[in-house]
Amino acid sequence: MKQADSLALANAQRNLDRAFKNYFSKRMGYPKFKTKNNTWQSYTANNQKNTIYLVGNQLKLPKLKSLVSVNLHREVFGEIKSATISAKNNQLFFVSLLCLEEVFPLPKTGKAIGIAYCPKHLVQLTSDRSLPVYECKGVQHRLKRANKKLELRAKVAKKRAVVVKQAKNYQKQKHKVQKLTVKKNNQKRNYIDQLTHLLVHEYDSIYLEENPHFIDNTQFFRS
Incomplete structure (x- = not known):
């Protein structure tokens, strides 16, 4: 437990609470619990006191002393709020960054x-x-x-x-x-x-x- 990010554990608990609330309010079915044999494994870490940031093509994550090399397919704008790390069969790894930025409306075309x-x-x-x-x-x-x-x-x-x-x-x-x-x-x-x-x-x-x-x-x- 000491090796895991405390906020990631809190996010998992929050997701579990939300899943049961949705179930008891009859909005969703009974929650499906993940096992270590699941194809997809993921966790979400919050950016608290700049614990998640990018340096070029490298990403800093909580609890990791060294930077992780990433293949950025788009430029990151705004303030990073959280990072969701996903792994498929422990062979393919992905990270999704939740950013807070100002979104401007598109120009009107009248069509x-x-x-x-x-x-x-x-x-x-x-x-x-x-x-x-x-x-x-x-x-x-x-x-x-x-x-x-x-x-x-x-x-x-x-x-x-x-x-x-x-x-x-x-x-x-x-x-x-x-x-x-x-x-x-x-x-x-x-x-x-x-x-x-x-x-x-x-x-x-x-x-x-x-x-x-x-x-x-x-x-x-x-x-």
């Missing part, structure tokens, strides 16, 4: 647009303009091959009477599959972020059109 979902495109606009479905064919093809190779690794381990958790070749291939899956999800998320950025900056008002021929766009979720 309004209606949007609707359709099976052929991701979004159909009332201006007869459509936003296409994202196709990550390159990563999807590599992921398909990697999954087939993972199945072969599992068969070889089973043939040799080796538990997959102890099969080194299987674990290496599993790590490759996980990296490709994360890459595919990141590409899809980035595509959606770019589309929303485009719509928000180009139009002042965006409203949802009623579409009687609404069909779930399964093509998007397959790609």
Whole structure:
């Protein structure tokens, strides 16, 4: 317990209290407790007395004597309030910084647009303009091959009477599959972020059109 940040433990307790309050008020279901075997592990540390700060591409975190090298994908503005550190399978690590900054309103364009979902495109606009479905064919093809190779690794381990958790070749291939899956999800998320950025900056008002021929766009979720 002494090795953990006290504020991180307090945040965990606060999250637990909030989860049970939401459950008893019937806003959410029963809380799901994390175990050490969960794929995702995370904790949140508060910035108290400048215990969290950036020095170039290095981040200072509470309870750590040395700086941690980070790959910044965007510039950090404003005052850092907290940092949430997440780990996936103890192999991929991420940090999300909560910052307090002044947000200025976007310039007015005087335009309004209606949007609707359709099976052929991701979004159909009332201006007869459509936003296409994202196709990550390159990563999807590599992921398909990697999954087939993972199945072969599992068969070889089973043939040799080796538990997959102890099969080194299987674990290496599993790590490759996980990296490709994360890459595919990141590409899809980035595509959606770019589309929303485009719509928000180009139009002042965006409203949802009623579409009687609404069909779930399964093509998007397959790609």
